[in-house]
Amino acid sequence: MKVLGVVVEYNPFHNGHLHHLREAKTLINPDYTIAVMSGNFVQRGEPAILDKFSRAEVAVNMGVDIVFELPFVYCIQDASGFAMGSIGVLERTNVVTDIVFGSESSNLEVLDKISNILYEQPKTFKKLLNKHLKKGLSFPNARKFALVEYLESSNYEPNVIDILEQSNDILGLEYLNALKLYDSKIIPHTIQRIKAEYNQKEFTGEISSATAIRNLIEKNEMNKVRQGVPSLSYEVLRREIEKGKAPIMFEDMRDMILGKLRMMKKEELIQIDGVKEGLETRYSKFSKISSNLTELVNHVKTKRFTLTRVKRTLLKIFFDLKERDVKLYNNHGPQYLRVLAFTEKGQELLGKMKDLSAYPIITTPSTYRKIYNRLNDNLLSSKKRYQSIPEIYLNQIEYDFLASNIYTLLFKNRDLSSYEPDKKQRVIML
Amino acid sequence: MKVLGVVVEYNPFHNGHLHHLREAKTLINPDYTIAVMSGNFVQRGEPAILDKFSRAEVAVNMGVDIVFELPFVYCIQDASGFAMGSIGVLERTNVVTDIVFGSESSNLEVLDKISNILYEQPKTFKKLLNKHLKKGLSFPNARKFALVEYLESSNYEPNVIDILEQSNDILGLEYLNALKLYDSKIIPHTIQRIKAEYNQKEFTGEISSATAIRNLIEKNEMNKVRQGVPSLSYEVLRREIEKGKAPIMFEDMRDMILGKLRMMKKEELIQIDGVKEGLETRYSKFSKISSNLTELVNHVKTKRFTLTRVKRTLLKIFFDLKERDVKLYNNHGPQYLRVLAFTEKGQELLGKMKDLSAYPIITTPSTYRKIYNRLNDNLLSSKKRYQSIPEIYLNQIEYDFLASNIYTLLFKNRDLSSYEPDKKQRVIML
16 A cells, blocks of 8 residues: 655645646555645744635645644744654654655755755764854754765765755755654655745746745735636635635734734743744844834844744744743654545545554544543553653644634634634535 | 822813813812823723823823823722822822812712721621622622621611712722822812713713713714814824824724733633633633624623623733732832823922922833832932832833833834834923
8 A cells, every 4th residue: 555645735725736746646656645734824934824624625625635734833843843743744644655745956865865964963064063053154054054064075065055955955854854753664755846936926827836826815816816726726715715714914913923022021032942042132122113024024034043934933932832842842743643634535544544543533623632531541442552642742732723713813704713613613524 | 389189091081071170170279280190001991092192192281280100000900909009109299289089979978988997997897798709799799788788787877889889989989098008198089970971871962971982983973072072182182093093992902812812821811910710711711702802801791790890801911910910019009100291380390299209200211221220229319218119110110111012003003003102202291
């Protein structure tokens, strides 16, 4: 049995995503395809433009058999934490045989070589990394130069610079690293992606970036959007916009985030994951003299702290994601497998997973407390023991609910802010 | 020298306020009149419809010589805490000789008799109070019945029930009690107010309640508003509305408050002043299933916890006003005298106060840190020692700044959310 795993955000699902999904399937020819998808907040440090249920609904219609939710605590982390979460979910299904990810270099040999260095952290490399960090470089840049110098000294000279400047390659490296950390047997594959595609702002017709499409949605140029996304994705978008549930933009969080930040003391800020080296002063000071979030992040960002990092950290501040907790989450990985949507075929696979996975598979989130009690009793099944750590399980899943309850406050139709989606919305079956 | 002190909110300043101010002056015939006024948040548990600087500006134009800001931590407390703050400011100017407050009964003898019981807390009274509290009555109601029974048993039978059901009388009692607690020499006086005037919702022409006028402002019926307020008050209102700084309504805090509340754990809620006896569960639960603040407060309120109390407590939750801190503030009273506006005549009096008061008089808030350092050194003047407790001083004034920085986020003109009014706005001089 071959099971293909992919890591996605589908924010929103566009023609490029469909293209990549099909390519991946052609490459692997899997019996089943499963995706782990960010929930209501995404890795660029923003709320998703469309809620997780709608995005999962599109995914199962487009050829994914099961959509798992990436626990919130991983969604808004840097590439490394994001990979620990997403690869963790795929690994812990215990059925995935292959993962495919986009890569600008599409050079798995080199990526693997580099990820080995990151995994093994040889002393010489660590010294070089610290040298560059001390110069005030951002972590990605310091790492890039350290790797180049390290590989040069070992007479191995691939085009590392290029690889470490490309967003898919960087993420790919972290996936490979995470696979090693989980001691996973999953086989990684790459498919070619064109450089800078991910962040391209202009609409370029049928194949446009998610960024370009979100910009069109925001400007309500729905006729152009229609060209860039599969028709079902378009229909779901239209439907959710009509309901007043989309589009959700970063700036919709203005009052919440500025309101919270203006109240926070530096001693509190400094406990948040990613707030260090004076960032607490920048967040605190600039929150008071910024009219909106765009102004704020532009004030706070520096050469060292990139825009995306500043935005992600802003969400961590709002959601009170402390450094010590994030470390715990990353060390232990995701503690459950939450299903957002599945097809009939996916249902078969879920049946098999129930026997094979060592982690609870959650299709009815309202039972989460029951599962917690069972984890505490360690009596989930007579056949096997579950491996979740009860307290971490509880923290992670309660964060998912929390994130949803905040997300509903962003709906344009405010009457829809009064239901708890994770308690009310059933898993989507196709 | 006679100095009249009044406690006001002027939210907004209307014909009734002008009438009362003139009556009070006729009664006392003072050399100077000073007011202590709520800042950007008021005792009914809402943001003020107009910011504190504009309201202070109107006050000095209408016959007040100096407007002091009631420190934020007292503004959103119940009658007792509000009185400890406002009477504290008047007392600590050390120049006020008389205060006048509105009263439905206008029976100072009876009010004083009752306030003596509250001040002395005789054992029999305390027993009666506890008996009624245990029945599940709200505090004001339990106190009312306990007082009636206590006074009946001592053969003293004024119409206590009436007095304890009238908002001005209730506040008046607390003023009298506070005067005793401060061991004040200020002489209290009452002027007659008509029952229920304060909360009257309908517009009744020239003399209408602040509630009625706020409703008209919200509905943008400015021609009716013009009838109910002095022309200068009207002009300031118009000007601030045109700037996009008014009107500010309770519901404008929806995202901030619901966003914060949905994130809070019960263990955190229970530390907030006024959150007890299961209120933490009500706030937590209903925050998730309410679309807006009006829905929320209607869900949370009970026979025991009145609407106003629920709203005030909501602000305390948002501003993280913990029970232990409020106790400290109420035990020690206001630690400084912050001037929002004064007339030329008021300036004379301020000059005298600088010698007479034992508390720092703040006209330039940006110097607050310097004053803190001087309080710590206790070297404010060679002639006398200041009585402020440095840490409490700092907490109180920083809360004022915080409240202003949150208030600016509510402005319709969002460009105006990026300045810190308490640092930028100069004291108003007429």
